[in-house]
Amino acid sequence: MKIAEIFKQKRPVSFEIFPPKGELSTESFHQTLSALSTLGPDYISVTCSAGGSGGRERTAELAGIIRTQYGIESCAHLTCVNSDAQMLREDVQRLHEHGVENVLALRGDVIPGAQARVFRYASQLMENLRGEGFCLGGACYPEGHIECADPAEDLRHLYEKQQAGAAFLVTQLFFDNACFYRFIEKARAAGITIPVTPGIMPILSKAQIERMIFTCGASLPADIIRILYRYENDPESLKQAGIEYAVRQILDLQRGGADGIHIYTMNRPQIAMQIMEGLR
Numbered sequence: 528m529k530i531a532e533i534f535k536q537k538r539p540v541s542f543e544i545f546p547p548k549g550e551l552s553t554e555s556f557h558q559t560l561s562a563l564s565t566l567g568p569d570y571i572s573v574t575c576s577a578g579g580s581g582g583r584e585r586t587a588e589l590a591g592i593i594r595t596q597y598g599i600e601s602c603a604h605l606t607c608v609n610s611d612a613q614m615l616r617e618d619v620q621r622l623h624e625h626g627v628e629n630v631l632a633l634r635g636d637v638i639p640g641a642q643a644r645v646f647r648y649a650s651q652l653m654e655n656l657r658g659e660g661f662c663l664g665g666a667c668y669p670e671g672h673i674e675c676a677d678p679a680e681d682l683r684h685l686y687e688k689q690q691a692g693a694a695f696l697v698t699q700l701f702f703d704n705a706c707f708y709r710f711i712e713k714a715r716a717a718g719i720t721i722p723v724t725p726g727i728m729p730i731l732s733k734a735q736i737e738r739m740i741f742t743c744g745a746s747l748p749a750d751i752i753r754i755l756y757r758y759e760n761d762p763e764s765l766k767q768a769g770i771e772y773a774v775r776q777i778l779d780l781q782r783g784g785a786d787g788i789h790i791y792t793m794n795r796p797q798i799a800m801q802i803m804e805g806l807r
């Protein structure tokens with residue numbers, strides 16, 4: 528089923544996973560999916576390695592397995608910036624072979640020193656995928672994309688994604704819901720009418736947060752800083768506090784009318800389970 532159709536019926540709850548290293552048949556991967564499937568997500572998206580670290584070809588296969596073996600709709604991420612035309616053709620062929628209907632079309636992070644190949648921006652990839660029959664999604668950034676100094680310009684580029692065929696958007700992680708609400712207001716005023724799903728990543732460790740704020744520029748509200756300070760030497764309590772924060776954040780977003788919820792599960796079904804329990 529196309530994700531655009533799901534949005535017509537409900538505000539979906541979706542999960543994101545990444546392809547595991549090693550064999551696809553590994554027990555841990557199927558354990559992850561078995562556990563996630565009991566939580567009844569509306570779809571599961573599978574990330575795509577933009578660089579040369581391998582595993583890129585697995586995204587389509589996993590997205591196919593999620594549909595056929597677990598009976599859950601899937602969405603395959605597809606990045607373009609480090610790929611040449613032949614690589615992209617092979618990616619698209621694989622997506623079709625595995626019966627993937629939904630594609631989150633992304634630029635991907637530029638590998639330092641590498642030349643941009645066929646497409647420089649996600650919207651160009653989307654234009655190119657038009658006619659392939661996929662339901663296309665795109666990424667968006669409530670606090671602005673880290674490379675774009677002007678939020679208004681970033682919004683213009685986001686509008687280009689809608690024009691290029693994006694039927695839904697998923698946000699970068701954020702911790703301050705006020706940022707999301709301000710962003711939605713501006714996006715709607717800028718003519719972006721497609722559903723925008725907030726992406727939520729629970730904090731599990733201080734190191735994870737440090738990595739995140741440097742790679743995506745998410746701001747830290749005082750409550751998060753307090754959690755990090757209070758549980759600096761108590762990783763288990765920090766994780767629990769992080770999950771509780773994510774639950775509060777999601778409940779507020781649902782009350783605030785968000786179009787859905789996308790949970791970055793980090794392949795840790797236990798975390799998704801605790802969040803879903805918290806929401807109930």
Ligand code: FAD
Binds near residue numbers: 605633636672
């Ligand atoms: P774009 O939309 O192309 O934007 C990138 C930058 O270019 C922005 O600053 C934008 O303002 C600017 N820009 C866009 N169009 C133009 C234009 N016409 N002229 C000038 N500037 C322009 N990365 C992965 O490698 N694999 C994944 O699976 C993955 N999944 C993700 C899922 C989500 C929900 C999100 C939010 C991000 C994901 N990423 C993933 C990270 C993403 O690839 C990076 O954030 C990347 O830096 C930008 O990707 P984009 O598709 O948003 O790029």
